[in-house]
Amino acid sequence: MMEEASRRIFLEYEEDIAVMTIRHKESLNAIDAMAVEQIYLACREIEGNTSVRALVITGEGEKTFSAGGDIKAWGALTPQQFGRDWIRRGHDAFDAVARLRVPVVAVLNGHTFGGGLELAAAADLRIAEAHVKFGLPEAGLGVIPGWSGTQRAVRRFGSAVIRRMALFGEVLNAEQALASGLVEILVPKGDGMTKARDVLTSVRSRAPLATEIVKMLINAAEEEEGPRVLDTVAGMCVAFTDDLKEGVSAFTEKRKARFKDS
Numbered sequence: 001m002m003e004e005a006s007r008r009i010f011l012e013y014e015e016d017i018a019v020m021t022i023r024h025k026e027s028l029n030a031i032d033a034m035a036v037e038q039i040y041l042a043c044r045e046i047e048g049n050t051s052v053r054a055l056v057i058t059g060e061g062e063k064t065f066s067a068g069g070d071i072k073a074w075g076a077l078t079p080q081q082f083g084r085d086w087i088r089r090g091h092d093a094f095d096a097v098a099r100l101r102v103p104v105v106a107v108l109n110g111h112t113f114g115g116g117l118e119l120a121a122a123a124d125l126r127i128a129e130a131h132v133k134f135g136l137p138e139a140g141l142g143v144i145p146g147w148s149g150t151q152r153a154v155r156r157f158g159s160a161v162i163r164r165m166a167l168f169g170e171v172l173n174a175e176q177a178l179a180s181g182l183v184e185i186l187v188p189k190g191d192g193m194t195k196a197r198d199v200l201t202s203v204r205s206r207a208p209l210a211t212e213i214v215k216m217l218i219n220a221a222e223e224e225e226g227p228r229v230l231d232t233v234a235g236m237c238v239a240f241t242d243d244l245k246e247g248v249s250a251f252t253e254k255r256k257a258r259f260k261d262s
Helices: 033-047 079-098 115-121 152-157 159-166 174-179 192-204 208-221 226-239 242-253
Strands: 009-014 017-022 054-059 064-066 104-108 111-113 125-129 133-135 185-187
Touching: 009 033, 017 033, 033 079, 054 064, 054 115, 054 192, 064 104, 064 115, 079 115, 104 115, 104 192, 111 115, 115 152, 125 174, 125 192, 133 174, 152 159, 174 185, 185 192, 208 226, 226 242
Parallel strands: 017 054, 054 104, 064 111, 104 125, 111 133, 125 185
Antiparallel strands: 009 017
16 A cells, blocks of 8 residues: 555545545645656546546645646656656556546646646546636746647647747636636636536436447547547447357357357
């Protein structure tokens, strides 16, 4: 079992809702290499738990959702380490969030910058509290938004608002973020989790398999994961056929299959 001091990401369950909390308050909930790995592992756990209907991601406290990638974690890396380890592994973790079979809601209960905004972009819905500010400050530090801040974020929010933040250093308040499409719901300070629970009531009333397939198709339309979606949906179609059952039975019984095209 991982020691408490080594944990950055805490995964808890409220009945059929998973809640992932970033807890690194001494660094404004910054995401370091340990947090990246724990985000990835949390997603794998959720995928393996068929009772989970949705995931909520939030940050501990009320000051920051996440200040982004931890400068202490990447500042001394060689170019090779920065690209191969930091960037690639971050993509693995954030892609895992974006491609979860269940809807993901990000509760932005504090300031959301850099990698924190890139993590929020991997969610299906973003709820911001009224005091929150947003930005992509990487170029001011001599780096880039490396966890899909210029790719997924542009696909989901549009290029105009990303240009304002990433190129011109603009910091948006919550109302500006709502008007720009960066977030979908704005609530008073402290009400983010309550609103998320209300929103997810509707998810519980919808068919799980249909919801999963709809999410995959939307991801494919956004060029999030086209080939995997195609294979998955096609595989599900075949799995419902009598021919599949016959093929498995014939293999097990060591006989020639008698397919009926059904």
